[in-house]
Amino acid sequence: EAGVVQSPRYKIIEKKQPVAFWCNPISGHNTLYWYLQNLGQGPELLIRYENEEAVDDSQLPKDRFSAERLKGVDSTLKIQPAELGDSAVYLCASSYRNKEQYFGPGTRLTVT
């Protein structure tokens, strides 16, 4: 069974530029999560999708972050414009019916 796929694995951009991360969850998993992991910290939930619906986006900074999950499968997380403080690892996870979350390897973003 293929795991959660994320791309790119690494991204370096200048501040004020836009950036997008892509996630392909495990086939059949209806729930998809985006997490932010700062250096030396645990992951923090940004947004959770149940199929196409964002059911928990309370921690997503909506002034610059946006996310979508068209057709309830793949998802994209976007930052526009990026700030220096956005440098972190962005993790995607998926699960089936409230069961175990499976995490992707993450995208490491560096904003210069």
Added chain:
Amino acid sequence: GDSVTQMEGPVTLSEEAFLTINCTYTATGYPSLFWYVQYPGEGLQLLLKATKADDKGSNKGFEATYRKETTSFHLEKGSVQVSDSAVYFCALSLIQGAQKLVFGQGTRLTINP
């Protein structure tokens, strides 16, 4: 709010040593508790879990017991191996299953041969 506190790292041990990584939590309800492991270059993997008081989760020689009276879920292993070197995260969830995880800050473990 709900939170998880782990012992400060990094932790360095010799092979075959006994491991304890402390984890305590604060929660408004009755959480499920988890330990995740993150190997270099990989995503987090569920190591073990416990859903009610006095439950013991175990996997790969690791174990942790849900202690409601001390709000703790300490991770232990009797004899560590070099391959156990990783970052370990304690987490809780107050929603059934693992829907909304709150993580501790992680503890980096290095095992020397």
